[in-house]
Amino acid sequence: MNEPTVFIVDDDLAVARSLHWLIDTVRLRVETFSSAQAFLDGFDASKPGCLVLDVRMPGMSGLDLQERLAAQRINIPIIFITGHGDVQMAVRAVQAGAFDFVEKPFNDQDLLDRIQKAIAFNSGERDKEAQRAQLRALFAGLTPREREVLDMVVEGMSNKAVANALGLSAKTVEVHRAKVMEKMRARSVSDLVKMAMQRDAWSKL
Amino acid sequence: MNSEGDMLLLALVVLGGSLVAALTLLGVLLLRLREAERRVSEKETTHESVLDRLQENEYRLRTIIESEPECVKLQAEDGTVLEINPAGLRLVDANQAADIVGRQIYSIVAPECIDSYRENMRRVFAGEALVYEFKAITLKNRIAWMETHAAPLRDARGNIYALLGITRDITEHKQAEEQARRHQTELARVARLSTMGEMATGIAHELNQPLSAIANFSRGCIRRLRSGGMSPNELIEPLEEVCAQAERASDILRHVRDFVRKSESQLKPMDVNQIVRAVIKFTEHEARQHRTLVRLELDPHLPKVLADAIMIEQVVCNLVRNAVEAMVEANSPRREVVIHTRRFAAQAVEVEIADTGPGIDAAVIDQVFDQFFTTKREGVGMGLAISQSIIEAHGGRVRAESGRDGGAILRFTLQLSEQQAHKRERADSLHS
Numbered sequence: 001m002n003e004p005t006v007f008i009v010d011d012d013l014a015v016a017r018s019l020h021w022l023i024d025t026v027r028l029r030v031e032t033f034s035s036a037q038a039f040l041d042g043f044d045a046s047k048p049g050c051l052v053l054d055v056r057m058p059g060m061s062g063l064d065l066q067e068r069l070a071a072q073r074i075n076i077p078i079i080f081i082t083g084h085g086d087v088q089m090a091v092r093a094v095q096a097g098a099f100d101f102v103e104k105p106f107n108d109q110d111l112l113d114r115i116q117k118a119i120a121f122n123s124g125e126r127d128k129e130a131q132r133a134q135l136r137a138l139f140a141g142l143t144p145r146e147r148e149v150l151d152m153v154v155e156g157m158s159n160k161a162v163a164n165a166l167g168l169s170a171k172t173v174e175v176h177r178a179k180v181m182e183k184m185r186a187r188s189v190s191d192l193v194k195m196a197m198q199r200d201a202w203s204k205l
Numbered sequence: 206m207n208s209e210g211d212m213l214l215l216a217l218v219v220l221g222g223s224l225v226a227a228l229t230l231l232g233v234l235l236l237r238l239r240e241a242e243r244r245v246s247e248k249e250t251t252h253e254s255v256l257d258r259l260q261e262n263e264y265r266l267r268t269i270i271e272s273e274p275e276c277v278k279l280q281a282e283d284g285t286v287l288e289i290n291p292a293g294l295r296l297v298d299a300n301q302a303a304d305i306v307g308r309q310i311y312s313i314v315a316p317e318c319i320d321s322y323r324e325n326m327r328r329v330f331a332g333e334a335l336v337y338e339f340k341a342i343t344l345k346n347r348i349a350w351m352e353t354h355a356a357p358l359r360d361a362r363g364n365i366y367a368l369l370g371i372t373r374d375i376t377e378h379k380q381a382e383e384q385a386r387r388h389q390t391e392l393a394r395v396a397r398l399s400t401m402g403e404m405a406t407g408i409a410h411e412l413n414q415p416l417s418a419i420a421n422f423s424r425g426c427i428r429r430l431r432s433g434g435m436s437p438n439e440l441i442e443p444l445e446e447v448c449a450q451a452e453r454a455s456d457i458l459r460h461v462r463d464f465v466r467k468s469e470s471q472l473k474p475m476d477v478n479q480i481v482r483a484v485i486k487f488t489e490h491e492a493r494q495h496r497t498l499v500r501l502e503l504d505p506h507l508p509k510v511l512a513d514a515i516m517i518e519q520v521v522c523n524l525v526r527n528a529v530e531a532m533v534e535a536n537s538p539r540r541e542v543v544i545h546t547r548r549f550a551a552q553a554v555e556v557e558i559a560d561t562g563p564g565i566d567a568a569v570i571d572q573v574f575d576q577f578f579t580t581k582r583e584g585v586g587m588g589l590a591i592s593q594s595i596i597e598a599h600g601g602r603v604r605a606e607s608g609r610d611g612g613a614i615l616r617f618t619l620q621l622s623e624q625q626a627h628k629r630e631r632a633d634s635l636h637s
């Protein structure tokens with residue numbers, strides 16, 4: 001399930017088969033689709049990996065598919081395969097957020113390297129996304145009072161200052177603080193600070 | 206019919222130009238004269254008056270034949286030339302009758318035409334009247350194409366004893382025909398070429414498909430072989446794929462090769478008026494057949510434009526043909542195509558083709574340049590599309606509109622050739 005998959009979308013079956021045969025050599029799982037629509041209908045967005053996509057295809061083109069995926073917030077990295085003289089299309093694709101493109105006929109190592117990079121990028125993204133989800137879950141586990149305490153602690157306020165600000169006893173603040181450390185699985189205040197910074201950074205995204 | 210009547214009729218027919226009818230009559234007359242002469246001498250009928258009359262008639266007949274501007278000759282079945290008129294002597298470059306009379310006609314027929322010539326002789330002596338062409342090598346070794354109208358001559362018993370032939374030199378006509386044919390081939394090539402220009406990107410893409418498949422299959426094999434642990438059997442399938450893709454690539458190439466033979470277009474400083482005139486020479490015939498008048502209004506003081514003449518001819522040809530077709534289809538009572546050439550702004554020349562047909566429907570005027578757009582039952586819809594791509598490749602523009610009083614007006618521009626533009630610039634700066 002966690003093994004990355006290379007999704008190939010190419011209307012030319014011979015080219016799709018040849019890509020499959022080539023990518024097999026680096027022991028990556030490969031799934032091929034003969035049209036953009038077939039890909040949209042049949043692919044499992046939860047799978048990690050990357051998409052190798054022919055720019056020119058009858059019906060829905062590679063660029064159209066890219067647009068559709070973006071609209072559905074599916075962030076699979078796309079490597080476009082462009083033909084001779086498709087520079088403009090390649091530029092458009094990259095501007096629209098494509099991971100990379102290779103021009104046909106391409107060097108095999110070049111393509112495989114780019115595929116590996118795209119997969120690494122995707123898994124990095126997925127890791128980050130997982131961390132983000134985990135952190136969100138951790139923050140979500142705090143009570144409103146604990147969140148207040150946390151916000152003040154990461155701003156560098158002493159227990160006493162927090163107690164004063166919230167009209168609590170120093171003892172009570174001490175208890176809240178220990179609870180926050182435990183729930184956030186933080187070993188030190190600096191861990192907490194990092195987590196809070198990350199949360200703020202993401203919330204700005 | 207009396208002899209004089211015959212003569213008169215013969216003269217009229219000759220003047221009227223009906224060659225075959227004239228031949229037959231001529232044959233009958235000659236025959237009658239000879240028969241009469243023979244009878245007269247055989248029976249030794251010494252009626253002076255009859256003889257005189259006959260001789261007089263033969264004399265008149267000979268005068269006509271002698272002064273006939275076309276070559277008239279009599280040939281025996283074996284090819285011996287029996288008689289020939291002065292025009293005929295000139296045609297075969299003979300100085301006097303003895304150079305050719307009594308000799309074989311085959312001595313002036315080109316070797317490659319002798320077999321077909323013999324066959325035609327055989328048919329005439331079997332009773333047919335024929336028209337045939339052959340290549341001749343004259344007594345002065347001049348090569349010329351000839352056309353002969355031939356008919357059999359029969360004696361009183363109905364036996365064919367000679368071939369009567371009227372022959373003329375059609376060398377020029379042949380050459381013009383050949384030139385027109387070559388020109389047509391060239392036009393067809395350009396048509397293919399410009400269509401090809403539009404297809405070039407598509408072909409490159411098409412060719413890239415099998416090439417990348419071949420590269421991928423082969424690289425996949427090499428990688429597996431390098432890393433070991435691969436049985437030869439496993440290579441068969443991908444290698445078969447490689448072969449199939451190589452064949453696919455060569456099919457595409459063959460297709461392209463068939464499409465164009467010569468490929469480079471030649472942009473040269475050209476006289477637009479000359480291009481227009483050249484086209485009209487080739488479309489005039491068709492236009493006349495459709496009772497269409499082609500009128501030229503060419504500005505004689507136009508600077509040269511940078512153009513591939515044959516391509517621009519193709520454009521003009523398409524536009525004129527469309528105009529004629531539109532007028533024929535609409536059965537327009539007045540059919541006129543007017544071609545104007547004129548200066549257009551500082552750097553271009555404009556060619557305008559206007560007709561008196563139905564014009565172009567406002568609803569479709571934006572589509573007429575689209576590929577495969579046609580309103581004709583037998584139309585292809587490539588004429589204007591090709592014309593547009595040719596003109597745009599020349600840096601010009603082409604437009605279509607309907608004229609105020611009906612017909613369609615098609616205009617295109619061509620850039621002045623560089624030198625001309627410079628000259629003009631210099632001239633302009635001198636003036637200002």
Ligand SMILES: Nc1ncnc2c1ncn2[C@@H]1O[C@H](COP(=O)(O)OP(=O)(O)O)[C@@H](O)[C@H]1O
Nearest residue numbers: 527528531564573579580584585586588589613
């Ligand atoms: N002179 C004209 N008058 C009227 N209609 C025209 C004229 N020239 C072109 N058209 C229209 O434009 C169409 C496309 O022309 P063309 O590209 O030459 O294709 P085709 O001649 O095969 O139809 C024609 O079918 C006709 O409807």
Ligand SMILES: [Mg+2]
Nearest residue numbers: 523527588589
């Ligand atoms: Mg046409």
